[in-house]
Amino acid sequence: MRIAIVGSGALGLFYGAKLAKAGHDVRFLLRRDYEVIMAKGLTVHSVEGDFHLDKVQGFRSPAEIGVVELVVVGLKTFANDRFGELITPLVGQETLILTLQNGLGNEELLAELFGAERILGGVAYLCSNRGEPGVIHHLSQGRIAIGNYSSRDPRRVEPIAEVFRTAGVDCRVVADLVRVRWEKLVWNIPFNGICALAQKPVDALLNHNRTRQLILQMMVEVIVAANAQGLSEDIDTALAEQMVVFSRSLGPYKPSMQIDREEGRPLELAFIFGNPLRLAAAKGVVMPRVEELYALLELGEKSGENF
């Protein structure tokens, strides 16, 4: 399958490398690491076994990539205003677009630009970081859950799931994409937010009693907001405790938002905090703890003064 990777960060490079290794025609839109990757290829240090791709199809512009069958979007959401420019040249009659970005509202934006019927969405349960240029560290997990944006019909999604599975990625098809997006936010909102704000990794948060309590309470706020959205099935509030227990296994893991702040990038606040808060409020649900974290994170942004 001809696949374009738009947003070649820790996520896009990882799944793109897996798909390329499995023999797919994978075309990476590259920016800062173009030279290194074209010269030296791509190395994945993975808990599932290291591998190296000698030859990588990298491109500097979407026009050079041309039309593909599948666009995998792994862009940071603060760059979503570039969807039109970056994706339009890749889209033909039959092209599907799969966003694996974080937060809520990505599919909606893509649907406005390219039509709802070609949009798939998914969440990636992936712990990966970039190392030196051309190197990805895959620390744990890696499974994805994908679904149709415009309907709960799984038929068009199944072949795409199969593409990932043959590349060694555990890929589940879900009927209710909105539900898995919220489910992931139950983790992302407290951990991405607090790790970024405090500049401390996951285990530091869990080792501090008050912060661990805060995380649990914040997770319950997100679950209550999620369940107000009319999901196919309610999210059990017990998920909060399960996620905290699971997160112990991550050790000193730095979530992406913490790394974004360390490296001076903008934070994905609008899609991970702003849109969920807006959707919760629309259903009459207040999330005071999430709202506070959003305010404090935004206050810390360079652009956070005088607005």
Add this chain to the structure above:
Amino acid sequence: MRIAIVGSGALGLFYGAKLAKAGHDVRFLLRRDYEVIMAKGLTVHSVEGDFHLDKVQGFRSPAEIGVVELVVVGLKTFANDRFGELITPLVGQETLILTLQNGLGNEELLAELFGAERILGGVAYLCSNRGEPGVIHHLSQGRIAIGNYSSRDPRRVEPIAEVFRTAGVDCRVVADLVRVRWEKLVWNIPFNGICALAQKPVDALLNHNRTRQLILQMMVEVIVAANAQGLSEDIDTALAEQMVVFSRSLGPYKPSMQIDREEGRPLELAFIFGNPLRLAAAKGVVMPRVEELYALLELGEKSGENF
């Protein structure tokens, strides 16, 4: 009047200097600035007019100071475990102890050690910072409100208030000390907390919409908790809006907790956050936003891991 100043920071030095200038026998317990102040005296740059004291009675230990009529306590509350050591040598039969410290629980500790009947408490509405050694910057305000700890009888407090007034300090006697303490927390909890956490001054918080909203909501949480304590008169929730409007006049003011963090000192978390939260919970009042700020501040402390 013979007065000892214990805790010669921005607050203790300011009021001590005013009292000494008025002719009182003021004895400062000094630590880091002892040499400079003994050699050069004390300079107060004040919005009410600058002044300089050539000769200052500074001491390195409370035993050298000896018994006084009034002890003014301006210690940072994280040093309250030193009350016994620092204050005992100053206390005779008739000695009164006035704490102008922040937060809740200071009078209780002093009463346990020295007897409730000699304890006065007060809050200082003072914007002052230390400059170079021996220099205090008095930026705005300066009034204090003091009251009896063990009863609402103002008679023993009145002469002490008069001492401050003759020294040019606007000093009000209040019957309900608990009420003014909570009233001050309405400001201290959000502004000290958020300025310290974000390392941004008062005007940066007020210029950011979400943070300004958060401050108002947090102030209402504190007012509700205060009114659950059985005050002589409820605190009007309109105080929140009034305080935000007033705070605009402070400009880029850094509250003491922000300076404590900048300078690597511990933060006054137990007395400004912990005790109010405990007293609120005892009356069945939850303050989710205050609780979150407390957790995030404590997480940031050097001692904030693994407990």
